[in-house]
Structures are given as C-alpha cells and as structure tokens.
Amino acid sequence: MNKASVRPVATVHEVARAAGVSAATVSRVLNGTARVAEDKRLAIEQAIAQLNYKPNVLARNLKSGSSRTVGILTQSLASGYFADAMAGVDEALQGTGYAPLIVSGHWKPEEEAERIALLIARRVDGLVILSGKLEDERILALSEQVPIVAFGRELQGENARGFCLDNYRGACDAVEHLVQHGHRDIAFIAGPPDHRDAQARLAGYRDTLARHGIPQRTALEAPGDFSESGGLQALERLLASGQRFTAVFAANDLTAYGARLALYRRGIAVPDQVSVVGFDDLHSSMYTTPPLTTVRQPLFDVGQRLGRAILQMIRREPLALEAPQPTLVIRESVRAV
Structure with missing residues (x-):
C-alpha cells in the first residue's frame, strides 16, 4: 500500500477544532457523562465521521475504572x-x-x-x-x-x-407424563450424586412414583454422570440386570441419547417397546429418532x-x-x- 494514501490518526483536539468546541466537550459526548447541546453533539459526530476518529477505548476505560x-x-x-x-x-x-x-x-x-x-x-x-x-x-x-x-x-x-x-417440579412432570400413559415400571438414570440439579430430579422421580402408590425399586435406579457415555453404560447395566421396565426417565438429554443408543443396539424399539424421556430440551432433541419428549429448561x-x-x-x-x-x-x- 502507498504510505501516502494512509490517513493519519486524528486526535480529540483535531475533532474539537473541526466541530468548533472544546476537547472537554468532545470527551463528554464520547463518555456520555453530561448533556451537550444538540447542535454541538451533531457537529462533533460529523467531525468524528469526517476525520475517521477512533477513540482510545482502553485508555478511556482505564481512566473511568471500567x-x-x-x-x-x-x-x-x-x-x-x-x-x-x-x-x-x-x-x-x-x-x-x-x-x-x-x-x-x-x-x-x-x-x-x-x-x-x-x-x-x-x-x-x-x-x-x-x-x-x-x-x-x-x-x-x-x-x-x-x-x-x-x-x-x-x-x-x-x-x-x-x-x-425448579428441577424437582420438572422431574415430577416428566414421571407424571409416563404414569398417565400407563407406565409403572419406570427406570431412572441419575446424574452425578453431588450435583444439586441431579438430586432434585431424583427426588422428583421418587416422589411422583410414591404419590401414585408405585413401589420404589432401587434396582431400576442406575447411576449416571450427565453424559452420553454414562447413559449408554447405565442402560446396558439395566438390561443386563434382567429388571423389567417399560420406560426410562433420563436425568438429562445427553443421558437419554446414550440410553437410546443402547436400546437400538439391542433391537429394542423406542417408543414401541420402551418409552424414553429426557431433561433439558437441547436443540438436537427435536431431531433424534424418534424426537425426544423432554423437560425444557429455557x-x-x-x-x-x-x-x-x-x-x-x-x-x-x-x-x-x-x-x-x-x-x-x-x-x-x-x-x-
């Protein structure tokens, strides 16, 4: 590039001279720290555009402490x-x-x-x-x-x-949906035991079963870690245990994806043989096969x-x-x- 064609960087004082105001007035307009007459503000904005003035944002922020x-x-x-x-x-x-x-x-x-x-x-x-x-x-x-x-x-x-x-309420709604569809043998794949959201979802699962008089079966509660691989391994353990279940409530959508893969590998159709519900409503959950029923966190x-x-x-x-x-x-x- 021809060096002669490069416009030199304008200063705040040059902007002030072009606008016919003081440098302090230019600074007040740039910082928004005080009201300035409309004609002066317009003149300053026009001078800034004409001179292609670029304020030193870093220096201004350091001065203001922000x-x-x-x-x-x-x-x-x-x-x-x-x-x-x-x-x-x-x-x-x-x-x-x-x-x-x-x-x-x-x-x-x-x-x-x-x-x-x-x-x-x-x-x-x-x-x-x-x-x-x-x-x-x-x-x-x-x-x-x-x-x-x-x-x-x-x-x-x-x-x-x-x-x-309200993770507890969301879990209650998910399990209630399964119960209303006739499911009583509902497996649960949990999240990390030290995670407060996972704890609330487990409580919602257990309490909803209890409200419907469905006995708690700890053998249907599989540990997980909120990951796809954790869901896959948990569902494989449930299948290997021989426990009967017609539905799975997964503590989050990623877990549900892994569980769905385990069912697919066993030739178990969703939802014809086992229903699956997740929690989160990740964007990809509407595109799984089949699209996933889940609790939406907005x-x-x-x-x-x-x-x-x-x-x-x-x-x-x-x-x-x-x-x-x-x-x-x-x-x-x-x-x-």
Missing part, C-alpha cells in the same frame, strides 16, 4: 446446554457497550475459583456464573470485589444474586435474564431477577402401555 466487559464462567465450552445460556447473555449485552469474556471451570471448584480470580484481575465490571461446584460462601466473598449473578444456585447477597430452575431465556441482571447491578439500578419455569415438551418418544 473495562466494559462482563465475565462469564461456564463449565464447558463445547456443551449445547451452556452454549444456549451463553448466547442469551451475549444477546442481552448487545448494544450496551459491554462485551463478554468467557472462561470455563470444568466442574472443578479450584479451577472455577482460579478463573474467577483471573476475570477479576482483568477488571471485568460484573460476573455471570453458569452452574458449577464452587461453594456459595466463596462466591458471596468474591462478590465483595465485583457484582455477581449466578445460575444453578440460590444467592441473596448485597452484591450477588442467583436462582435455580436456557437462552435464562442467559438473557442473567445478562440484564448483571447490567442492572453494574449500573446500580433496581434489580429484577426471576427464574423462568421448566415445561414438559411432548414429542414422539413416549407411548401408552
């Missing part, structure tokens, strides 16, 4: 579950001047704490935490340094708020609510943070017996 970033701690960058929630946060931030900075904790409390410390060191203005195993007390302590909103835990601190979806909506809430906390505005409700999505993986 990085204009929101940290997001997720647990997996590859999971569709967390991707939907992150997309919701990102949508809430669009057009606000704030950008997301995303890290993963990989379900390891010490790594979560390390990544949060890294985000705080990067001077994020607020922090969104998507699930995880870090203790609530540690999150409340960290909120003394930066505003925090969290999903998957109930928090009520001066500078920290969080909510959970994760994009969750992310939007978290994103709006952290902006309210950063701006010290009144906070409105209410949890959406899970709903049963009926597709084609359940039939009556």
Whole structure:
C-alpha cells in the first residue's frame, strides 16, 4: 500500500477544532457523562465521521475504572446446554457497550475459583456464573470485589444474586407424563450424586412414583454422570440386570441419547417397546429418532435474564431477577402401555 494514501490518526483536539468546541466537550459526548447541546453533539459526530476518529477505548476505560466487559464462567465450552445460556447473555449485552469474556471451570471448584480470580484481575465490571461446584460462601466473598449473578444456585447477597430452575417440579412432570400413559415400571438414570440439579430430579422421580402408590425399586435406579457415555453404560447395566421396565426417565438429554443408543443396539424399539424421556430440551432433541419428549429448561431465556441482571447491578439500578419455569415438551418418544 502507498504510505501516502494512509490517513493519519486524528486526535480529540483535531475533532474539537473541526466541530468548533472544546476537547472537554468532545470527551463528554464520547463518555456520555453530561448533556451537550444538540447542535454541538451533531457537529462533533460529523467531525468524528469526517476525520475517521477512533477513540482510545482502553485508555478511556482505564481512566473511568471500567473495562466494559462482563465475565462469564461456564463449565464447558463445547456443551449445547451452556452454549444456549451463553448466547442469551451475549444477546442481552448487545448494544450496551459491554462485551463478554468467557472462561470455563470444568466442574472443578479450584479451577472455577482460579478463573474467577483471573476475570477479576482483568477488571471485568460484573460476573455471570453458569452452574458449577464452587461453594456459595466463596462466591458471596468474591462478590465483595465485583457484582455477581449466578445460575444453578440460590444467592441473596448485597452484591450477588442467583436462582435455580425448579428441577424437582420438572422431574415430577416428566414421571407424571409416563404414569398417565400407563407406565409403572419406570427406570431412572441419575446424574452425578453431588450435583444439586441431579438430586432434585431424583427426588422428583421418587416422589411422583410414591404419590401414585408405585413401589420404589432401587434396582431400576442406575447411576449416571450427565453424559452420553454414562447413559449408554447405565442402560446396558439395566438390561443386563434382567429388571423389567417399560420406560426410562433420563436425568438429562445427553443421558437419554446414550440410553437410546443402547436400546437400538439391542433391537429394542423406542417408543414401541420402551418409552424414553429426557431433561433439558437441547436443540438436537427435536431431531433424534424418534424426537425426544423432554423437560425444557429455557436456557437462552435464562442467559438473557442473567445478562440484564448483571447490567442492572453494574449500573446500580433496581434489580429484577426471576427464574423462568421448566415445561414438559411432548414429542414422539413416549407411548401408552
């Protein structure tokens, strides 16, 4: 490129001269820190366009003490579950001047704490935490340094708020759907035993059976880990045990995918011989064979609510943070017996 054709970078003082105002007035317009007469604002915007002025965002943010970033701690960058929630946060931030900075904790409390410390060191203005195993007390302590909103835990601190979806109610709805279709021998593939969502779904499964007078059969409760491979192995163990069941309630959709594969390999038709219900309603669940009946967690909506809430906390505005409700999505993986 011909060096002579490169336009030199304009300064704020050149913008001020072209607009016929002071450099301080230009700064107030750029920062939005004070009202400026409409004619002056228009003149400044025209001068900025003509001179192709690029403000030094980093320097301005350092001066104001704001990085204009929101940290997001997720647990997996590859999971569709967390991707939907992150997309919701990102949508809430669009057009606000704030950008997301995303890290993963990989379900390891010490790594979560390390990544949060890294985000705080990067001077994020607020922090969104998507699930995880870090203790609530540690999150409340960290909120003394930066505003925090969290999903998957109930928090009520001066500078920290969080909510959970009603996993118990969602599990009750899933099992109730199977019972209403005549199923009484309902297997359950659990999630990690130390995961609060998994615990709530197990309780919903057991309590719904009890309400209908269906005896609890621990032999039909298979351990799992919220993964496809865990669902596959759990269903294979159930089949090998010789226990009779006409339906499977999987603790999440990934588990249901693995269970469906185990049934396919045994030549067991879904739903003609065994019905399957999941939990989450991942995008791919409407395209499984057959499409999966599941409990929908409105994760994009969750992310939007978290994103709006952290902006309210950063701006010290009144906070409105209410949890959406899970709903049963009926597709084609359940039939009556």
